[in-house]
Amino acid sequence: MQALHDKNILLGISGGIAAYKTPDLVRRLKEVGANVRVVLTRGGEAFVTPLSLQAVSANPVSTDLLDPTAEAAMGHIELAKWADLILIAPASANVIARLANGMADDLLTTLVLASTAPVAIAPAMNQQMWAAPAVQENMTRLQQRGLAIFGPGSGSQACGDTGAGRMLEPVELRQLSADLLSTQASTENIWQGTRITITAGPTREAIDPVRYISNHSSGKMGFELAAAAQKMGADVTLIAGPVSLPTPTGVTRIDVVTAEQMLAAVQASSMDVFISCAAVADYRPATVAEQKIKKEANGEESQLALVKNPDILKTIAVSAQPPFCIGFAAETENVKAHALDKLKRKQLKLIVANNVSDSRIGFNSNDNAVTVYWQNGEQDFAPQSKALLASELNQLFAQHYLELRG
DSSP states (O other), X not given: OGGGTTOEEEEEEOSSGGGGGHHHHHHHHHTTTOEEEEEEOHHHHTTSXXXXXXXXXXXXXXXXXXXXXXXXXXXXXXXXXXXXXXXXXXXXXXXXXXHHTTOOSSHHXXXXXXXXXXXXXXXXXXXXXXXXXXXXXXHHHHHHTTOEEOXXXXXXXXXXXXXXXXXXXXXXXXXXXXXXXXXXXHHTTTTTTOEEEEEESBOOEESSSSOEEOOOOOSHHHHHHHHXXXXXTOEEEEEEOSOOOOOOTTOEEEEOOSHHHHHHHHHTSOOXXXXXXXXXXXXXXXXXXXXXXXGGGTTTOOOOOEEEOOOHHHHHHTSSSOOEEXXXXXXXXXXXXXXXXXXXXXXXXXXXXXXXXXXXXXTTOSEEEEEEEETTEXXXXXXXXXXXXXXXXXXXXXXHXXXXXX
């Protein structure tokens, strides 16, 4: 439990019968050296008292967003900065919904928005509530934002039902909290001092002033990779095709439209690692019409002459002093064979392959499942949010990059 020693744990307690376990949770965290402060919601106060939590934590319990005494010193901002981990246990269906929708209508939800610390939630509710589509949609949204989900467990419930929805036991929550902080510590600066250029999204190749050739790439995977790499200490340049996504914090963004523009931006970038995640159009029209092409002028059939676009990834990978190159292969069949061919043909260090014919993952989805191949190995990544996958992929990328550097 060394990962919890002298760490600041902000425990948020929302309304639910499982709140009776929280004094024991505080005690379990403190016995391994954690510093614990408690934020108790109005619902939580119905099940456990501030006095009991103050006694076991040895700290005052915070309950009000607009506490005049605390706010004189910007108390909620200070708590947000103090936390190394925000653990919400139990997390009721109500607080999960408010977090999923970015609300800040009490102290706990405000702290979550105001803190850069990792957030973990331990759901606790009736099994039927847990299975409700609205709750599952909210959970998916929180996972996509990178919140850690601890549980729930299954078994008998206070209402007499049996099923999923029980809050995990205090010792389980303590272990998961330690694992989360340990993983964060091991990856926090893994890319420190490394310059990474990432391409994301589609390219558009004009046919005329109205029409263009493109594809279904949303850019989500590339943007999540950029965000995760930046959090792990990298100096990240994100070269984005035409997408409507916000720029990740701390990332330098360059917007392009065509494949040729993307290649020029990549070649102008100073990088140690190049991650080619963009879905670049393979071809472009040989000529671009100055005016909109009228179908009446072409009869029932029309032909469009195409020329090959530059292969951005291969161009960089075979250059005189290539960076560490990682490619992506979006395939609809024979995924492994096509990925391995691309790995060899383009002289890459790693390639990430996924089957975009599965509508649940890949293009425009918030989730993805991939296999990473390299010269003498491979690793599967199960279906998960692109945010979580991006973090795991960056860890693997950094491991191979650092091994190569010796």
